[in-house]
Amino acid sequence: MLGKDEGTELMRTIASHVRKGAMAYLRQQYKVVTIVFIVLAVVFAVMAYFHLQNGIVWFAFLTGGFFSGLAGFFGMKTATYASARTANAARQSLNAGLQVAFRSGAVMGLTVVGLALLDIAGWFLILDGTGLLEWVHAVTDQADQSEKLIVITTTMLTFGMGASTQALFARVGGGIYTKAADVGADLVGKTEYNIPEDDPRNPATIADNVGDNVGDVAGMGADLYESYAGSILATMALGAAAFAGSAVEGMQLKAVLAPSLIAACGVLLSIIGIYLVKTKEGAGMKELLRALSIGTNTAAVLIAGVTFAIFAWLFGTETDQWWQVSLSVVVGLLAGVIIGQSTEYYTSQSYKPTQKVSESSQTGPATVIISGLGLGMLSTAIPVITVGVAIILAYLCANGFDVNYTAQNLSMGLYGIGIAAVGMLSTLGITLATDAYGPIADNAGGNAEMSGLPAEVRQRTDALDALGNTTAATGKGFAIGSAALTALALLASYIEEIKIALIRTGEALPNGIEAAKATLVDFMNAYNVNLMNPIVLVGIFIGSMMAFLFCGLTMNAVGRAAQKMVEEVRRQFRTIKGILEGKADPDYARCVEISTRGAQHEMLLPSILAIVVPILTGLVLGVAGVLGLLIGGLATGFVLAVFMANAGGAWDNAKKYVEEGHFGGKGSDCHKATVVGDTVGDPFKDTSGPSLNILIKLMSMVSIVMAGLTVTCHLL
């Protein structure tokens, strides 16, 4: 990718401006996040000192955060180097542009998954192969391999908490940054002064393009890294628990390693898919989407085949288990494909729903908003039902189609659900490529506009950008779908941690059953984690509320930051003479600074809330309340996230549809109305919505890490 030409002098300058701005922001963000990480690590170290945790948690937490940050950093490096090159390639042809953008996205996708697998494998080897766990007394010297594997896998989940924390800051901070800049640029530039998007006369353009990189690329990289690592780690823990009593030698270890193996093969097969993505000049949106889905679907089919081979090899073909568990992976893959298709249907301007949003612009901005919100809400049905069916199918496949709710069936079934999540994310190498590709195309368009390249180049990058809106929504669908599948696994891990904490303190369950011998079902009954328990209900209410509260905080943060940006842009238009005629340069740096400060300032409260609320819930309501909180947050967060991602994607493309010449085209009243929709959609799809899946998992991870505290002290 770096071998491609970056284009004219002006293109180089602009790209370097964006690159510098992005790096400057990232440095700032990492500074703040580092402080948070150090504080939390100290808390964990103190907890370990009081035997509320084992002594590796604090360190595993730090490495998880570090690698997640690294994934975002590499992603952004790639993206900022790719945009000018994409614009330059788009000067030749649409296909050349697509290929540069898409392969650059692929570089990022592969980096993210590679880093995750590296980190997981490394930690596993260290914990399993060295005496580290014995040294910090996390396991006794007499512990057998089965016990040790359970401790290893639950410890590794704290590495997931590091990744989640980092991802939340990246998504929220980056999201606020990018949307403050975007909304600010659009509101004054497009709406008030009628100058085109990415026009160099607009002082917020550079900040807008920097934002695409820090929010949509670095944020998304950290996010999907977290999803990917999270689902693998949680499934490893489930495997350790489900096969703990297996009579077959080494079966437990095999079950623990299977998710990583599937994921690793997924990376390799994704590369094949990536090479299949190409298009012809003048291709419409449908052809572009088809080009991408050929790549993704090929990768999915290949992975399904390989999965059967992996399990046949690991589990042997004597029993039916190998193909039953493999079917669970296929269920996850299929669910991913359906969610992808549904997202495409609801957010691409090639289909009715988004076109209807465009049509409603004839009656003004209010109906654009109403119809977009309506569309987003309706679009939740297919993904939720798909995930619901996938959960039940994956569960039944893995436990041999036995509908009886026994402890053994439950463990195996949960492993099946976890492995389905791994299956859904196994194509991440390529789906992340399609996702990361979006902001690259967007930036390429910005670069083309600002460098004054011919109109057909901008047309090509616009086509790529519109495609990017849909693929980004698809990527978010994957992230939230896999989060919903992983969530049950995390609940099981929470129970496992409660068990370890009870064993550590020598306590029995509330109903007297010995902790070491208790099954998941015993735990549910002992802690009354049923739906008629008011504490569970209150937990669920708080969880649901958390999803909304979090979105409200981030939406308002964007609103506030955007308002400051609007005032600054207006000020520049007013006070800098000749700016509108292109005779004087706007003060880009000031806008970049405003976005950076806004993001730094606003990202703290929602992120810290996500950490504090599960801890408080545990201290007041105990185990049943925490489980309620997690389920409530999951259910509402899942649906809310799909709603926000799809509504946002649809608004953006509804605007693009009008820009293509429908209902009066660019500059018409209809166009203005859809710009309002697009602006509202910005925080929906790039700040609040995509943060929700991280929120869900971070709350689970925090609960897991704090399980020891919850067992020792709670009010009810």
Added chain:
Amino acid sequence: MLGKDEGTELMRTIASHVRKGAMAYLRQQYKVVTIVFIVLAVVFAVMAYFHLQNGIVWFAFLTGGFFSGLAGFFGMKTATYASARTANAARQSLNAGLQVAFRSGAVMGLTVVGLALLDIAGWFLILDGTGLLEWVHAVTDQADQSEKLIVITTTMLTFGMGASTQALFARVGGGIYTKAADVGADLVGKTEYNIPEDDPRNPATIADNVGDNVGDVAGMGADLYESYAGSILATMALGAAAFAGSAVEGMQLKAVLAPSLIAACGVLLSIIGIYLVKTKEGAGMKELLRALSIGTNTAAVLIAGVTFAIFAWLFGTETDQWWQVSLSVVVGLLAGVIIGQSTEYYTSQSYKPTQKVSESSQTGPATVIISGLGLGMLSTAIPVITVGVAIILAYLCANGFDVNYTAQNLSMGLYGIGIAAVGMLSTLGITLATDAYGPIADNAGGNAEMSGLPAEVRQRTDALDALGNTTAATGKGFAIGSAALTALALLASYIEEIKIALIRTGEALPNGIEAAKATLVDFMNAYNVNLMNPIVLVGIFIGSMMAFLFCGLTMNAVGRAAQKMVEEVRRQFRTIKGILEGKADPDYARCVEISTRGAQHEMLLPSILAIVVPILTGLVLGVAGVLGLLIGGLATGFVLAVFMANAGGAWDNAKKYVEEGHFGGKGSDCHKATVVGDTVGDPFKDTSGPSLNILIKLMSMVSIVMAGLTVTCHLL
């Protein structure tokens, strides 16, 4: 109220137009609803024939629907007669206007609660005093009084299903009608032609004013009737279950009658509160709000006192139970007050949050939308936490502060939660008055404008109207808060019905425990209704999704109906010559017709979905899935409803705040931006949002009525 003068000739004509339109619509709606009721009654009769239900259900269902419809009808009669009189009284003074509007609202409030109590008492006397239950073999001749009371109270819940079904149609149909007209009138009139609200030149004005009556009055009347009856009926059922084994003679009957007694006293004490509401000329919003809250809070304090007396008399003062249960009522009352205050804070233009929404209009409509959505989301925190705390406190108070989760504690605790819901709604006589008063004031404003009354009259009705927006949001807060409290009671009733169905078919629980002897906790364990059961999780997902899907359907329905209205209004402005100069009359009737047809057409799908989905869930997922569905729908629906009601209220008042002269006042760009917010808020606060609490309860009621079917056949 009818003794007051209706004003000038023109005022009378306009009022009679509105009255006729409203009645015509209501006739249409009742026609459609009657068909649905007959179909459902036949289904129930068939189910009774196959012993899946007792033989009174179908008839109780019909009467519930009938009385709920009657409550709406009377409410609308009152409101349509009151608006011109309010406008006329406002010609004298603000206080005179307030009093006519408020007392007319009170007539409606008292009618609703009176009808509910009449129906409940009547049914109870018939079922308890006659041999009807024995005659249809719902109870055997040998049944003791304790068993019989349980059957009576659960049978009476189906009367609640009738009320819920009627209420859902009234809310959704009326909501679509009113908002199609409102959005249509605003979009073309205010935004495109810059003519004031309720201007007689606007063809959609009459439809708009009719809409206020059919949606906000008839719809709300049916809605609150349903909430009121639902909470009393559910608590009666809980009382029958909790005190079934009481050693004290007649204790169970007393516990069953207590909720109705509290409610009846609440009605009487509300009247005192109603007489305390008055204001001075030139009063600001804060004074007006204070005038109302003096009335409401006095009623609340009086009811709290009387409750202690009631329970001391019923339960005797030998044990602590009388004051413990009374405390639960106080908890409910307090929770209601806090929810009311919080709603006021978030939706009244006297406070910061709504003013900030107005302020954000300086950067255009997009930021108005973003900040309104943000405000709505943040505003969910206080009500949810309040209800959460209330649930736990009411639970603990009623079972004597015993945190152990035993079957007996659970039953008593649930009774406490139910009685807290009754407490929250016991001030309904007056809170409904404040709520019903809103649309009366709105219509009075319309009448004043169309009749060309002097500007100060319109100013006075505007002040009353702005107050109405906040009180309406408060009313919705009560409806949804009580729904959240009642929901657990309905879950318990569902289990009770499952039990009755099992006893009828002679089956035991899945784990072998005899159904007749099983406690609630046994049921939870036997059906594995715990949070680690994938079926429960899938149910919760579907429930959450239902809340969004339902809102999406109703939002889109409003969008579609409004679009037709916009086209019609534009057509009339274009084709009828002299309409803008006031020389030619617009075709009001055509607009009324379009709204009516739109509402009839669009209300069916969402309403039927609410009935079909719980049945399907029961058939596929069984008992655990249904309970998941209900909890998921409750949790997400609760938060979503608060969000929508408050965001909608805030947008409306943010517009009013600008109209008061801030940020440029009427006609400025800021005003236009807030009109967009107001328009988006219309379906939020008057269609989708307030339907959610009915949806939640209707799904529970349907599940209860269909429990027999779920026990007999389900897939998983």
